[in-house]
Amino acid sequence: MVLTCGLRGLALSTCHITGAKGDLHSGLHGGVLLNRIQALAEILATLHTPEGKCERAGFHDAVLDVHPWEREELKKLRDGKGVDEFLGIDSFHPTPGFFAVESVRFQPRSSSTGIGGGYQGEGRKR
Helix, strand or coil: CCCCCCCCCCCCCCCCCCCCCCCCCHHHHECCECCHHHHHHHHHHCCECCCCCECCCCCCCCCCCCCHHHHHHHHCCCCCCCHHHHHCCCCCCCCCCCCHHHHHHHCCCCCCCCCCCCCCCCCCCC
């Protein structure tokens, strides 16, 4: 049995990337101006290691060490067995050095949950 008394918390931020004052056609301006969506993707790519650990300065400073008894208790749980099927995923992507349940219980995560930009209409841009 697991009793959840609290979750990891939430901090929200918004990032606006600005550029030209209007929509520009890539055929006329592509390759000479930095694409705002590409710039945002490059910024987001610097926030995590390839393994998924957040690289923001101070992000892990207040994270407590996991006690051995806590790890032993969590090992009694089936590490995501059935949850992967429920979620429709092939595998988990936990924090390096932790299995999935440990990662959820003991490690902070930084997630990007929405990106908007460029053409937003139906179909392809004409």
